[in-house]
Amino acid sequence: MDYTPRILIVDDEKDLREILQFNLASEGFEIDVAASAEEALDMALENYHLILLDVMMGGISGYKMADILRKERDLDVPIVFLTAKGSENDLLTGFNVGGDDYIIKPFSIKEVVVRIRAILKRGRGNEQKPSTVLECDGLKLDINRKSASIDEEPIKLTRKEFEILALLLKNGGKFISRHEILNRVWSDDVIVTERNVDVNIARLRKKIKEYGPAIKGRTGYGYCFDYQG
Template sequence: MEESQKILIVDDEKDLCEILQFNLESEGFSIDIAHSGEEALDKPIEDFDLILLDIMMGGISGFKTANIIRKDRGFQVPIIFLTAKGEENDVLTGFNVGADDYISKPFSIKEVVARIKAILKRGKKKADEKTNIVYKELIVNQKQKEIFLDGQNISLTRKEFEILLLLMKNMDQYISRDEILKRIWDDDVIVTERNVDVNIARLRKKIGAYATNIKGKSGYGYCFKDKN
């Protein structure tokens, strides 16, 4: 049986969330809910197939939330904005921060379902292609959390895997030790930049010829460099 596609609903109107959840689950989708942008960003964004995102919320706005998902974290999950506003400027802002679609409130549930199915169908092939991040003979499978080097599965710890994934998704861009700590060790209490250096050293040993692609630069952090 095919696994249900996962949708994250982000809206501070709890009644609306419940209505959307009931109807979308009736269509066979798996639903999770966040009532703020901050709550949404604490969830594993990479696990969702689509996000329904309200623009006007308490705390950070839907625009800011989408910008963090797209630019800061590098996730390309489809986003549909939900908003009571219908002004042209809001529509343009939404698309500028990476919206795939835009639905003004009030809306019909049938319209929402139709838009969701259209975007998921359109994006399925594209999403499948992004399951793997590939650099020559080094392959990172994001869904299965596996690394292949010259066709052989290599064993990494969870931290090593997440560091390599982060660096390869941001190829040729330096990421500071502090930023790596925030993204990879956010669940730990006491860590230092030395933790990053130790894991980088172990990671380099495990990825063989590609160890030299991981560059460190004082004051800038680490980067996975394309040496072509």
């Protein structure tokens, strides 16, 4: 890595904050901490390469903070949730509000470091790709800028929604299975289900308005983007 990743730890457990801060700093990361979501939301979050975010906190929860960052602030900084809750519904909630990974307590520092490096590596790789614009009539995706628009009007997509739409556009009318979408959009070390793909597709259809019906699903085949104009 030719830069020093800057990470924000948001957790109301002082002991855990200190353990994470010490160990991640020892791994070469630049670390800042916040004791609550409220404190973190007052910080310049766009300056961080990744946020480690506790789910269960007094006041604003980690899920709510992530939702605010994605929907209200349009911030796409990677978010890794830290939580003792590991049910399928908890995982789906985390990913539906824009989380990139989900680490269940108790965890090892080694596991946290490996997951952080994997996410940062993917993000850094995207920055180095040449600019590519995918277009379908008035719908445009700028792969490099991570921006989407319809007739030059910006539309707000989460990171996963953007990547799913980009994948479908790149493959034209070809059906992409739910399993392949999971493998391409979510990392291999993340526990998600095919239902998570369906949830993101449903939200995506609404956001791209008149182009929504172009995302077609077929049982046993998956999804494709087939726009007839």
